[in-house]
Every structure is written in C-alpha cells, then in structure tokens.
Amino acid sequence: MPLRFYNTLSNELETFVPADDATVRMYSCGPTVYDFAHIGNFRSFLFADIVRRTLEFFGHNVHHVMNITDVGHMTDDAGADGAGEDKMQAAARRVKEDKKSGRVPDGAVADPDDPYQIAQYYTDCFLEDARTLGVKVAFEYPDNILHATKNIDAMQEMITQLLERGHAYVGPDGVVYYSVESFPHYGRLSGNTLDRLMSGAGGRVSEENQASKRHPADFMLWKPDSTHIMKWDSPWGTGYPGWHIECSCMARKRLGTDVIDIHTGGEDLIFPHHECEIAQTCGATGEETFARFWMHARFLLVEGEKMSKSKGSFYTVRDVLEGRIRTESGQPAGVRVHPAVLRLELIKSHYRGNMNFTHKGLMDSAGVVRRLTEFRTRLEHACGGIAAEVDFDYPILARFADCLADDLNIAGALGAILPWASTNPEDPAAALGALNRMNEVLGVVPLATAAAAVEDAGSENSEIETLCRQLDEARAQKDYATADAIRGQIQERGYDVKTSPAGTVAERRLA
RNA sequence: GGGGCGGUAGCCAAGUGGCUAAGGCAACGGAUUGCAAAUCCGUCACGCGCGGGUUCGACUCCCGCUCGCCCCUCCA
Numbered sequence: 310m311p312l313r314f315y316n317t318l319s320n321e322l323e324t325f326v327p328a329d330d331a332t333v334r335m336y337s338c339g340p341t342v343y344d345f346a347h348i349g350n351f352r353s354f355l356f357a358d359i360v361r362r363t364l365e366f367f368g369h370n371v372h373h374v375m376n377i378t379d380v381g382h383m384t385d386d387a388g389a390d391g392a393g394e395d396k397m398q399a400a401a402r403r404v405k406e407d408k409k410s411g412r413v414p415d416g417a418v419a420d421p422d423d424p425y426q427i428a429q430y431y432t433d434c435f436l437e438d439a440r441t442l443g444v445k446v447a448f449e450y451p452d453n454i455l456h457a458t459k460n461i462d463a464m465q466e467m468i469t470q471l472l473e474r475g476h477a478y479v480g481p482d483g484v485v486y487y488s489v490e491s492f493p494h495y496g497r498l499s500g501n502t503l504d505r506l507m508s509g510a511g512g513r514v515s516e517e518n519q520a521s522k523r524h525p526a527d528f529m530l531w532k533p534d535s536t537h538i539m540k541w542d543s544p545w546g547t548g549y550p551g552w553h554i555e556c557s558c559m560a561r562k563r564l565g566t567d568v569i570d571i572h573t574g575g576e577d578l579i580f581p582h583h584e585c586e587i588a589q590t591c592g593a594t595g596e597e598t599f600a601r602f603w604m605h606a607r608f609l610l611v612e613g614e615k616m617s618k619s620k621g622s623f624y625t626v627r628d629v630l631e632g633r634i635r636t637e638s639g640q641p642a643g644v645r646v647h648p649a650v651l652r653l654e655l656i657k658s659h660y661r662g663n664m665n666f667t668h669k670g671l672m673d674s675a676g677v678v679r680r681l682t683e684f685r686t687r688l689e690h691a692c693g694g695i696a697a698e699v700d701f702d703y704p705i706l707a708r709f710a711d712c713l714a715d716d717l718n719i720a721g722a723l724g725a726i727l728p729w730a731s732t733n734p735e736d737p738a739a740a741l742g743a744l745n746r747m748n749e750v751l752g753v754v755p756l757a758t759a760a761a762a763v764e765d766a767g768s769e770n771s772e773i774e775t776l777c778r779q780l781d782e783a784r785a786q787k788d789y790a791t792a793d794a795i796r797g798q799i800q801e802r803g804y805d806v807k808t809s810p811a812g813t814v815a816e817r818r819l820a
Numbered sequence: 821g822g823g824g825c826g827g828u829a830g831c832c833a834a835g836u837g838g839c840u841a842a843g844g845c846a847a848c849g850g851a852u853u854g855c856a857a858a859u860c861c862g863u864c865a866c867g868c869g870c871g872g873g874u875u876c877g878a879c880u881c882c883c884g885c886u887c888g889c890c891c892c893u894c895c896a
Contacts, residue, residue: 317824320824320825338896339896340896341894341895341896346896347896349895349896350895350896351896352896353896354896356896357896382894383894396894496823499823499824499891499892500822500823500824500891500892501822501823501891501892502823505822505823505892506822506823506892552894573896574896575890575895575896576824576825576889576890576891576896577890577891577894577895577896578891578895578896579823579824579890579891580823580824580890580891580892581891581892581893582895605825605890605896606896607825607826607889607890607896608889608890608896609896610888610889613888615889657832657833657844658832658833659826659833659834661825661826662825662826662827662833662889663825663826663888663889663890665831665832667831667832669831669832669845669846670831670832670845672845673831673832673844673845673846674832676844676845677844677845680844683858712834718834718835720832720833720834720843720844721833721834721835721842721843722834723833723834723843723844724833724834724835724842724843724844725834725842725843726843727843727844728842728843728844731859731860784854787854789854789855792854792855793854793855793856796855796856796857800857805857805858806856806857806858807857807858808853808856808857808858809858814858816858
C-alpha cells in the first residue's frame, strides 16, 4: 500500500518510499531542556512518534533520532548573533524559584548554577514525560536521543568543512557565519528566498548586529565568547556553537548518511531553523538534498487561544496528568488524567491543522480510551486472551491502514474503530489481533491488562472498596438516601460508580 | 508587505466532482434502573466561512474576499 505524506519541501502530498529499503532514516527536532516541556511541544513529539509507528505498522524498519538542545544559546532577538542572556542562566534563576515553591523537588538539582545539572534535570523530566506518553524514541535514550553538548566535536568538524567549501566565513567580529548567498537553494523549504526576505516589509533587520555579516540573513555557526556559561575550545576561539548546527551534525552522524528520509518538527521551525539546517548539511555534503521529506505539525491552541502563562493555560505534561488544568469556565479541573487520555487528545486530530486542546476534548478522549479498553477486555474474555494473526484482509484493519497511509489520518482511523468497538465480533481472537495491531500505532489502550487499568480503583483502594460495600448494604436495606449519599462521596473522589450484578463497582475516572 | 496552513452540525472531527455528507461527544425520545451510572435501540447538517466562475452537476476544481493559526526575531 503506498504511503502518502505531505512534504513541506514541495507543498504537496507525495508517495513515500525510503531511499534504502532496509531502513527509514528519520530525525526529529527535540526539546530544549531549560524548562519543562509543555503540551504544545508534545503535540509535535507525538506527531513524530505517529510517523514512526505508522512506518513500522507498514513493515518498515525505522531508525529514529532526536536531539536534546542543552547548549545555552541566547534569549533575546539579537540572539541570532548571540546577544542577550543565556538560557541556562535564566533557567538557573527559574530552578531556584521552583525549588522554593516545590515545583522542582529539593535535591533534584544540587547546584542550579551548574548548567549541566539543570540540563540533565530537565532532560530526565522530558524522558519521563515522553515515556509516560508512549513516545517510542524516548525508550532508546541515549542511543537515539543525542545531547548537543556531547557532539561539539562533530559540529566543529562540519563548520571546518563549511569554511573549506566556501559556505562560511569568519567575520570581523570573530564570529563564524554561514553565507546564505553561497547556497542557491536557500529559501526552498520556507519560501523565504533571499529576495523575499529583503523585500518583506516586516523583515526588519537590525543595523548594528548586521555589520559583521556579508548578508543580513547570514547566521552564526560559532561564537567565540569566553564569558559564556557553556563554552568549548575551538579553532575560532573558546565559545559556543550556533543553534542550527547541532541538528545537521547529529542527524548525519547518528543516521550515518548525508541524505535522510524524513525530518520532522513544529511548524515554527520551518524558518529559519530547518532552512538553515538544509543550507549547512548540503553545504557540507555537497548533496542537493538533506531530508527527502520534511513534515511539520501545526500549533496547539488551548481553549481556542494561544497558550499563555498569564492566562494559566501554559500546561506542562505533568500539569495535565496531575489535574492542574482548568475547565472551559476557568475552574480547576482537579482530576488526574490517565496518560493514554492525554496521548489520544494530542494525536486525534490531523497534524496539519491547528489543534485545540480543551478540557471538554480531554473528557471526550477519556471516553474513547475507556471504550477501547473495555472492548479489549471483552475480546480477551471471549477468546481467552490469545490473539490471532490478522493481515490487511481484515476489513477494519484495512480501513485503518488506508486512513494512516493517507497522510496520517488518525481521526478517520478512529472513525472506523469506534463503531466496531461497540460490536461483538464473531471471531474475537482475530478482532483482538487487529485491535492490538492498530494500538501499536495509536498506543492509547493502556498496556497494563485492560481489566487492571479500568478496575484498579475498586481493588486497590480499600476505602473506596469499603464505601462500595456500604452502598450495597444501604441498597439492600432500601435505604436509598444513604445509598445516594455514599455514591456522591465516591464520585467526589474521582470515581465513576457502576452497578453490576456482583455489586457496586467504582472505577477511577480517566480524566 | 512576503511565504505557508486551515475554516464541515452545540463541540471534536472524517470524506467525495453526481447514491440518503463518516465517526465520537453532547442533546433529545425509549428500554433498563429504587434513582443514577454503564449498556442497548432510535432521533439529530436539504447543508459543508462568504461571493463569483468552470461543469449536465461542486462541499469537493478555479478566482476574489473574509476569519483563524504559523513563519519572515528565540520558539514544537
């Protein structure tokens, strides 16, 4: 079945065929580790995860690599030229504050003034969040998730190559710049070609910082700065690398080729980051192409608006999972959210459309996760838990595959699965096999046995269990006022109360 | 100003140049229930941002407009 993906490079849907049949080589821009990753970041990371899992679903072997940006870099807009405060210094301040408030546990970062400790702390948090949400590559750390600070040598090597090939120069300020005019394809990915950048009314280029550059769009490869908080020796002086160079280097180094198959990231990275990556890699390799397919996820809105710290809608993964979000009316939701629910919420709409993260949507996703989980439980009981092998002749699996192959149509795929999940398939073993295969992509039916995931509440929490028995007792006595009161108590603690033939069962709400 | 992406029912969200425009949630009616929940049955877009055009026929193709989002400065 041909796979079709939208390629930002051509602005068209294209049939995807890997350059090398044996392995798809894929690189995803990962997080900066100066702070907790937020759900918008994870929309992008989960999108990459879906690309990878889809490829695997169709039988490809995928080598997926992601970076961790732990080099400081600068915070303000002159930053392309390396001015402003270092992000690690800003992070150090924040960590000190967060330690006071308890957001960062005491002892988690022994010395906040050590940028490596800050970076490692946030890296660990990122990995934990990513694993919780089922981002596969996170389980391949450190093999396939690379730290920029551990690859400075490779960056210097590439900068040397660029200098030798005439794509870079050392400016009068000692900074090594990439010469965009030396690369004729600059602008191909984003449409921001040099003439357009110049003529754009909003394309203001500040005067002074540009003085050392040959062209205003030239960007920094190495900045000598012995005062920088993170610095390394180099032929161009002690300093630090530019932002874009790490991805060019690490993709090439770890994936082992000059031309990779797929490169993913958030839409904001199209320009300048990915444009510059292309210029660097192609400049160094002499190839016309860096990544054959560029795929980008659109931004995430929260309750219809841009995420904003002042509006309190700047949610981290842990904020959502631990119930620290607000409902549409601004009330604290207060209910813990199952990771599968957040995962589904962040993957369920098409990656090329804006996604609106809402509390209502989260509740909706919780219902879907619960239904799919219960469906699997039913199938397991019906077939003794032994799934049968099924192929694309299985109708639902065929529809699911068609949707995925059509530029990752997850919503369409769910549209096929959900009505099916209300049925009682004639061959439960085959159905279970199909569901398991689909879940290899979706990853939203909790991995623990379905029964445990849904019913853990009643068995694990003895207090809740006691209340359930009291409720049964009250009902047996026909003391309905008491029964209703007890039910209210259980519900208030975040459980759904159900009446079953075996008595009252409480299930923890998934969101 | 330039480069892109998107606008389908109360909400989320598929889809097609021509049968009755998927699916989910919510809502409503019914079964069930002490009442609920869960479950089951049923109802729920004569219309797909607006205006033109192409066509025998467009929500689907083209043009204009409008709204939203991203980028042109660090940003998933």
